[in-house]
Amino acid sequence: xxxxxxxxxxxxxxxxxxxxxxxxxxxxxxxxxxxxxxxxxxxxxxxxxxxxxxxxxxxxxxxxxxxxxxxxxxxxxxxxxxxxxxxxxxxxxxxxxxxxxxxxxxxxxxxxxxxxxxxxxxxxxxxxxxxxxxxxxxxxxxx
Amino acid sequence: xxxxxxxxxxxxxxxxxxxxxxxxxxxxxxxxxxxxxxxxxxxxxxxxxxxxxxxxxxxxxxxxxxxxxxxxxxxxxxxxxxxxxxxxxxxxxxxxxxxxxxxxxxxxxxxxxxxxxxxxxxxxxxxxxxxxxxxxxxxxxxx
DNA sequence: TTATGTGCAAAGGGTTTGCACTCCG
DNA sequence: CGGAGTGCAAACCCTTTGCACATAA
Numbered sequence: 001x002x003x004x005x006x007x008x009x010x011x012x013x014x015x016x017x018x019x020x021x022x023x024x025x026x027x028x029x030x031x032x033x034x035x036x037x038x039x040x041x042x043x044x045x046x047x048x049x050x051x052x053x054x055x056x057x058x059x060x061x062x063x064x065x066x067x068x069x070x071x072x073x074x075x076x077x078x079x080x081x082x083x084x085x086x087x088x089x090x091x092x093x094x095x096x097x098x099x100x101x102x103x104x105x106x107x108x109x110x111x112x113x114x115x116x117x118x119x120x121x122x123x124x125x126x127x128x129x130x131x132x133x134x135x136x137x138x139x140x141x142x143x
Numbered sequence: 144x145x146x147x148x149x150x151x152x153x154x155x156x157x158x159x160x161x162x163x164x165x166x167x168x169x170x171x172x173x174x175x176x177x178x179x180x181x182x183x184x185x186x187x188x189x190x191x192x193x194x195x196x197x198x199x200x201x202x203x204x205x206x207x208x209x210x211x212x213x214x215x216x217x218x219x220x221x222x223x224x225x226x227x228x229x230x231x232x233x234x235x236x237x238x239x240x241x242x243x244x245x246x247x248x249x250x251x252x253x254x255x256x257x258x259x260x261x262x263x264x265x266x267x268x269x270x271x272x273x274x275x276x277x278x279x280x281x282x283x284x285x286x
Numbered sequence: 287t288t289a290t291g292t293g294c295a296a297a298g299g300g301t302t303t304g305c306a307c308t309c310c311g
Numbered sequence: 312c313g314g315a316g317t318g319c320a321a322a323c324c325c326t327t328t329g330c331a332c333a334t335a336a
Contacts, residue, residue: 014310014315036300050318055301057316075218075300075325091261100261110249111272118234118243120274127270129254131263157290157335179325193293198326200291218300218325 021047022057031099032070032078032092070128089126093133102129164190165200174242175213175221175235213271232270238279245272 021042029038039054058079061067070078070090080099088103107127115123164185172181182197201222204210213221213233223242232250234243250270258266 016310016316018317034300052302052318053316056318059302071214071216071218073214075214077300091258091263093263102257102261104253104257106253107250107270110247110253111270114245114247115234115272115274118245119277120234120236120272121277121280123272123274125270125272127250127254127268129258129263129266129268131258131266134262134264159291159335161292177325195293195327196291199293202327220325 018047018049018053019057021045021049022054026061026067026079026081029080032068032080034076034078038079089128091129091131093131093136098133098135161190161192161196162200164192165197169204169210169222169224172223175211175223175233177219177221181222232272234272234274236276236279237273238275241276241278 022038025038025042025045033041035055035058036051038058039049039051042049042054058067058077062069062079067079067081068090070080070092072078088101089107091100091102092098104127107125111125112123115121115125165181168181168185168188176184178198178201179194181201182192182194185192185197201210201220205212205222210222210224213223213235215221231244231246234245235241247270250268254268255266258268
């Protein structure tokens with residue numbers, strides 16, 4: 001049995017109107033957005049896209065590592081395009097949502113060291129830092 | 144209007160069979176457990192407790208800071224009694240759930256430094272490290 | 287006694303799945 | 312054409328809420 005005919009290379013991806021719209025939307029957004037949010041904006045912008053499709057594509061993009069995901073405490077997943085292929089973390093403003101991508105070789109090393117000293121293998125870690133950004137400290141109202 | 148009569152001090156807490164059972168269960172568990180899980184174990188142990196009550200009490204305990212909570216990627220909240228009042232993080236085995244409390248002055252300093260260099264204030268952070276513990280690396284089946 | 291606590295049943299809310307239809311390649 | 316992609320509706324799953332009943336103080 002031939003595993004894959006020359007017609008369909010391993011990860012065949014079709015270009016569809018919906019995918020393009022979603023990718024354009026992601027490219028235009030600076031912060032993390034929920035799937036529902038992105039869908040609503042797409043609809044508002046006149047794009048005919050289903051919520052399921054948005055979920056499907058976001059999941060795919062996330063698996064592929066093309067978008068970052070963050071979990072909110074109320075069980076929502078937020079997505080944002082990576083502007084940086086390498087491993088990194090986020091510093092998020094709790095008021096305006098402004099996000100800064102940060103990388104810290106120090107933490108990476110620390111996490112790996114701690115884990116291996118406890119005899120753990122195949123280690124992954126997540127780090128989220130939230131604070132109030134300078135712009136929001138002085139203005140009590142949301143921008 | 145008198146805000147509170149002398150009969151009922153601000154945070155009145157009643158001691159009930161259910162609360163005691165839950166607290167005993169938490170005291171006996173070393174790792175993070177889901178509400179459903181704790182409820183199932185209570186039932187299995189013969190305790191007559193409702194799922195709603197478990198949720199109610201866990202929420203209260205968490206607000207009070209008596210238990211730590213962790214969010215899984217599939218939207219579940221896991222609870223565990225705090226055995227350590229100070230700030231710390233967790234190293235969790237993805238197979239058996241074994242948890243090690245870790246503290247890392249290095250990360251704390253790093254997080255604080257990164258945040259302030261970006262002009263953020265009132266910073267909080269979360270760190271979760273997951274890996275496969277030594278006991279689970281060699282045994283493909285779950286304990 | 288009485289209001290706090292309990293717990294069943296049902297609603298909520300984000301996400302996934304079933305499945306027939308669409309349309310890219 | 313043929314199968315990847317789409318999207319409605321319904322299922323899922325964890326969690327919360329409504330409300331009548333139980334019970335600690």
